[in-house]
Structure formats: C-alpha cells, structure tokens
Amino acid sequence: MVIFVLRHGDRNPAADALSPAGVKRAKFLAHMLAGSGVSEAYCSDAQRTHETLAPLKQLLGNELAITEFSAAAPGGPDAHVQAIVAAAAALPATAVAVVVSHSNTVGPIIQGLGGGVIAPIGEAEFDRLFVLIIPPNGDKALLQLRY
Secondary structure, three states: EHHHHHOOOOEEEOOOOHHHHHHHHHHHHHHHOOOOOEEEEEEEOOOOHHHHHHHHHHHHHOOOEEOOOOOOOOHHHHHHHHHHHHHHHHOOOOOOEEEEEEEOOOHHHHHHOOOOOOOOOOHHHHHHEEEEOOOOOOOOOOEEEEE
C-alpha cells in the first residue's frame, strides 16, 4: 500500500479557498499523482482540501473516489484523524491513496498509520508531501518530498 499524505494547498487568508499559488500547487500535485495508481482520496470538509484534490479528480474522473471526514464534527480533529486512519488501514494491500488534511492533523495521521513522528508543519508550509509505503510484509517507510 502507498499513501500520500499532505496539507492542503496554499490558503487564501481571507477565505477557506486556495490562493492562486495554492491552485497552481494543486495542479502540480495532480500531474505528479495522476500516473501513480491512486484511486482513493480522503479529505476534511474544508473547501481548501476539496480544491486541492479537484485537479486530480478532473484528471482521473470516476477512477478517484473521494471520501470526506469532517474535522469539525463531534470529536474535532482527533475524530477526523481516527476516521482517516481507520479508512486507510482498511484498504487492500495493493491500494494507492491520497490524504489531504491540515497542518495539525497530517502528523497524527502519519503516526496513526505507523509512519512515525514528523516535524511539525508550520502555518506557512504548504509544500511537504509525505509518501508512506506499507508493504504486506516488512517495515514501513516514510519519504518526505517537497513540491
């Protein structure tokens, strides 16, 4: 299994939407992941997470299933993390998924999936892309990329 985990694209400080830089980053992400075999996507209910996935959905169409897990529901961010971890852990061993979340939940999601502890993501950091490789047998590996 391969799971890409990232924070949403650059945010417009005046709204829940992506900034022009965030839209550009989302398009770049889509081109990076389009040939990866990704078929499952998880995000929060925030507009900016959906906008980060929109270019990938446009490229893949029905090949990409997007599931939303509210970060504001009862339980807040902790429940959001637990729901994403449970959904991803239930995927088949051959699955490729992408998780688009927030600066305060990316780390706990990676940790919940067994990828270890990452350095905190700063409020102005939008370019970190984590690739968690979970082989059927053996040790998990976590790669950190910048995009």
